[in-house]
Amino acid sequence: MAVDRLLKPLGLQARPEDPGPYWPRRRAERIHHPFLFLLTPPGAGSTAVARHLADRADVGGLHASFEGQRLVRGLMDRDQWLDHKFVDYEAVLGAWSARIAEAERSRSHAFFLEKSPPNLVRYEALFSHFAEYRVAVTNRAPLTCIDAQLKRYALPGYRGVPRDRVVRDLARMWIWRSGLLRAAVERNGHPLLTYEGFRRDPDAILTAFGLERKSGAQAQEERPESAQVLMLSTVERRIVAETVAEVPELMTFFGYTGEGD
DSSP states (O other), X not given: OHHHHHHGGGTOOOOOOOSSOSSOSOOOSOBOSOEEEEEOOTTSSHHHHHHHHHHHSSEEESSTTSOXXXXXXXXXXXXXXXXXXXXXXXXXXXXXXXXXXXXXXXXXXXEEEEOOGGGGGTXXXXXXXXXXXXXXXXXXXXXXXXXXXXXXXXXXXXXTSOHHHHHXXXXXXXXHHHHHHHHHHHHHOOOBOOHHHHHHOTTXXXXXXXXXXXXXXXXXXXXXXXXXXXXXXXXXXXXXHHHHTTXXXXXXXXXXXXXXX
């Protein structure tokens, strides 16, 4: 499979050992509490989007990162992006149900937001276990998306791999994941709001999910996209631009230029 060819030759490292069980012992078959799912690649600014949602609407998270995968060791393994990975959904739902119950004891929420990036390869199977949910899709321009991954977590996973090869691989991964995002929009009609669009109009994410501002939340003024200081060298930017230039229709779909901006 395409993702196998992208990941395996680069020798991605396993994540640190977790003393907890690989799949939690608590079981559940279905979650009835309303959920919001944000389909997003890594490095797309989804945490800022999630925090804005939690601030503006009656929305909580299963984890401080709004990524439920962090409650389940089996979802955090190095094979998390393989669409044929076995997922024990009853164990996942059991862990998430327990966290919902724990959160509800201190404060109830109309919705819980879930945005674990690997959901992108298995969202249809995941959604089938939820009684009520809404979905939105987000993406970010290649240069800033790749730069964010390099700043935060990508390099340790590519230990020993030349940096130019890492950058080229991340550009190819951006193409692959963006193709999945586009399919989610076109096939299922899920609303799309890019990170750049969110920066211009933060409350547009409320519209995408069909939410209203909670009582006491004031309307927020538009804030222009601030310039991001990129870690990418001129050569690395050219690598990204040349790689994404292979998919002009995909770039156009998300409103991005051929330079990867």
